[in-house]
Amino acid sequence: MNKQFKKALPQWVATVGVLSLALVLATACTDPKKTEQGAARGKGQKIKATATIGMISDIVGKVGGAHVEVTGIMKSGVDPHLYKASQGDMRKLDEADVIFYNGLHLEGKMQDILEKISKQKPVIPVSKNIAQNQLRAASPEMGSEYDPHIWFDVQNWMSAVETVRDELSELDATHAKDYKANAEAYLAELRELDDYTREQIASIPQAQRVLVTAHDAFGYFGDAYQIEVRGLQGMSTESEAGSQDVTKLRDYLVEHKIKAIFLESSVPRKAIDAVIQGAEQQGHTLKVGGELYSDAMGAEGTEDGTYIGMVKHNVNTIVKALK
Structure with missing residues (x-):
């Protein structure tokens, strides 16, 4: 071994060592599942997207179109505040390429799971x-x-569409061009929905x-469409309404x-009935103005099972009862 080779040997070994380490790290950091999913999409298979609530499933389906297979977790009538993920839900989350959820602690009991999967x-x-400043x-x-109930301002939901x-x-x-075109078409529908909601609520006498x-x-x-809102319970349904809440709302009404007072499809009506009975004892007749969709949409496959259909159902029910 000549002197020149011996002198260069340490540097050569170091270089090979660095390259080998980089290769090992790259291999270790590559998620085999993601690689497999990327290859599958290259062969024309759809992206697998899982969404927590129906309103989000609707967005992903509209924007994703033919390129995305959407799986929803929470169905019609389900309260997301109280929902706990089942084994079947965990399988859906595990098999997904991407997961969309509301955030702002709406899916409170799933928060830790979502953070780990992220x-x-x-x-x-x-x-x-x-x-x-819009929250x-x-x-x-x-x-x-x-x-977290951001979807009740249609303009907020337009931001969610853009995020998806x-x-x-x-x-x-x-398929980015297709996602953009699908989103633009859906956003145009949401602009019309926002205008419709504003006009209909404004037709109710102010008092x-x-x-x-x-x-x-x-x-x-209420903030977006200028209508006063009163809720028997707070923003979460985890704690039941107490007798003081019932009495306070009864006296206000x-x-x-x-x-009129309104039911919600995802919240039991027991407390509302207590308010109605309390008002009757005070000589004031309260009618049920109808059932609104709050934290969940209508049945899958129906008009009310879409975001636009859900909002229109709520608006029409409110206007009919109060006007």
Whole structure:
């Protein structure tokens, strides 16, 4: 071995060592499942997306179109505040390429699970790009700084659509143009929905423009469309309404001669019935104005089982009862 070779040997060994280490790290950091999913999409298979609530499933389906297979976790009538993931849900989350959820602690009992999964795959809160000044403060029991019921302001939900569009485009750049076109078409429908909601609520006489519901889910709706909102419970349904809550709401309704109170599809009506009975004892007749969709949409496959159909059902029910 000549002197020149011996002199260069340490540097050569070091270089080979660095390259070998980099190769090992690259191999270790590559998620075999993600590699497999990427290859599958290259062969024309759809992206597998899982969404927590129906309203988000609807967005992902509209924006994803033919390129995305959407699996929802919570069905019609399910309360997301109280929902606990089942083994079947865990399988759906595990098999997904991307997961979309509301955030702002709506899915409170699933929060830890979603955070753990986010270390392995994209887990996206659709609320993440809504401007902070557009968010309402949460009630103390929510465990969150902000009210999570963002979909009741249609303009907030338009931001969620844009977030889904951008995330799908990043995950599947090949079909980014399709995601953009689908999103633009859906956003145009949502602009019309926003205008419709505004016009219909404005047709209710100001003195009668009071929406009373089982829990305080409609705050964004009230702020956006100028209708006073009163909820028997707070923003979360984890704690039941107490006798003081019932008495306080009853007295308000009697004093202001409010004629209608509304049920919610995902909240038991027991407490609302107590308010109605209490008002009757005070000589004031309260009618049930109808059932609204709050934290869940209607049955899958129906018009009310879409976000636009859900909002229109609520608006039409409110206007019919209060106007």
